[in-house]
Amino acid sequence: SYHGEFMKPAQQLLAYAHQMMGKIAFDHLDFAAASGHFSEMIDLGEELHDPDIITLGMTLQGSIFRKRGRFEHAIRCFNATKPYADIASVGTQGVRYNLMARLYYDSGDEQGFLRTINSALEIAEHMKESITGLANDFSLDEVLQEQASGYTELWKPEKAIEIYKDTDR
Numbered sequence: 001s002y003h004g005e006f007m008k009p010a011q012q013l014l015a016y017a018h019q020m021m022g023k024i025a026f027d028h029l030d031f032a033a034a035s036g037h038f039s040e041m042i043d044l045g046e047e048l049h050d051p052d053i054i055t056l057g058m059t060l061q062g063s064i065f066r067k068r069g070r071f072e073h074a075i076r077c078f079n080a081t082k083p084y085a086d087i088a089s090v091g092t093q094g095v096r097y098n099l100m101a102r103l104y105y106d107s108g109d110e111q112g113f114l115r116t117i118n119s120a121l122e123i124a125e126h127m128k129e130s131i132t133g134l135a136n137d138f139s140l141d142e143v144l145q146e147q148a149s150g151y152t153e154l155w156k157p158e159k160a161i162e163i164y165k166d167t168d169r
Helices: 007-027 031-048 051-067 071-080 090-106 110-126 131-135 140-153 157-167
Strands: none
Touching: 007 031, 007 051, 031 051, 051 071, 051 090, 071 090, 090 110, 090 140, 110 140, 140 157
């Protein structure tokens, strides 16, 4: 078996390929396939000792439970990512907060939504645009749109309209 200098970069690339394939399966509502890809991603992240890959994989797994309406289980998944997220890159932390905010507004938890969306906003406001942010759908614009969606779901459309006015510029 190959263990040369390209092993780690190849495994990282494979992990991110699983992320993209998992997201595509998720978009097609093929949650079993998505879960398999995200599990592979987590396994590769653990093998690489890469907190970004582990955090993203576990967060995306949590999103599957959210989408299926299994909110308590999703919250446990997101909470399990914390030790990895704490040492992951700021962008990965932002992705986690942004997806957690979606979980909280979907489940009707306004305080959880406000807490996590504000954390995501704080990170997004200080981040420079990058290919990583693009690949993970994390930018100030993405977070503001998530915030507006959350307010809409929580029956506060007037707050959402104000945010949309800012993002439309």
